[in-house]
Amino acid sequence: MNGTHAADMLADRRATPPQLRFLAARLAEALRDVHRVAESRGARLAGFECSEAGVQG
Numbered sequence: 001m002n003g004t005h006a007a008d009m010l011a012d013r014r015a016t017p018p019q020l021r022f023l024a025a026r027l028a029e030a031l032r033d034v035h036r037v038a039e040s041r042g043a044r045l046a047g048f049e050c051s052e053a054g055v056q057g
Contacts, residue, residue: 009015009023
């Protein structure tokens with residue numbers, strides 16, 4: 001499922017409650033994945049910045 005498909009489904013007044021719940025569940029999963037990746041990258045960047053400054057972190 002991509003962003004265009006999600007937007008189309010939300011715009012479709014014929015979308016059923018089960019379809020919208022399914023969409024909400026997939027979007028929540030995507031947000032959890034994005035958050036996990038962002039935290040992981042942020043932790044690595046913080047370690048890189050400390051090592052660049054000669055600080056152990």
